[in-house]
Amino acid sequence: MKILAINGSPRKGNNDFILDNILSYAQKKGAETSMITLRNLNIKFCSGGDYCCPKTGKCVVNDDMKDIYGKLDESDIIILASPSYFSNVSAMMKNFMDRCNPYYFNKKLKGKKGFLIGTGGKEKSIREMLEIMGNFLSILEIEHIGSYCAVADKKGDIEKNQKVIKELKDIGDKLK
Numbered sequence: 691m692k693i694l695a696i697n698g699s700p701r702k703g704n705n706d707f708i709l710d711n712i713l714s715y716a717q718k719k720g721a722e723t724s725m726i727t728l729r730n731l732n733i734k735f736c737s738g739g740d741y742c743c744p745k746t747g748k749c750v751v752n753d754d755m756k757d758i759y760g761k762l763d764e765s766d767i768i769i770l771a772s773p774s775y776f777s778n779v780s781a782m783m784k785n786f787m788d789r790c791n792p793y794y795f796n797k798k799l800k801g802k803k804g805f806l807i808g809t810g811g812k813e814k815s816i817r818e819m820l821e822i823m824g825n826f827l828s829i830l831e832i833e834h835i836g837s838y839c840a841v842a843d844k845k846g847d848i849e850k851n852q853k854v855i856k857e858l859k860d861i862g863d864k865l866k
């Protein structure tokens with residue numbers, strides 16, 4: 691079982707803590723895990739227009755996304771994590787999602803499993819963002835196997851919450 695986490699937070703904080711914990715627990719259950727932190731990569735914007743994808747199923751933009759495509763192809767479960775900004779994903783996560791346009795045409799992610807994580811200060815805003823991420827999974831025909839909504843207004847809020855830590859362990863144990 692290969693689990694790939696995509697971290698769409700622009701800074702190290704609650705999303706990192708959540709993903710580190712979930713992936714650690716999943717590893718203990720035998721999963722092979724890896725995390726891509728978008729803030730550390732050079733990912734250009736989608737050029738749009740579907741110039742390349744319908745014909746080849748591949749993106750022609752040359753940047754760090756090329757490596758991500760291979761990791762997505764190899765994964766069994768894809769975890770997407772983003773803070774909520776105005777009831778939407780971070781700009782980095784949105785850019786990543788846009789650059790997944792080849793998968794609309796080549797269907798290589800069809801049938802894979804997707805798990806969503808949202809963080810932020812207001813639960814309503816996080817839930818609205820998770821719905822947007824769920825639509826993304828649906829468009830690419832990825833099976834939505836669950837979501838986690840973490841209300842945390844400040845960096846470190848989650849680390850102090852034992853209930854959340856137990857929930858993260860349960861998620862990591864059950865991912866399969």
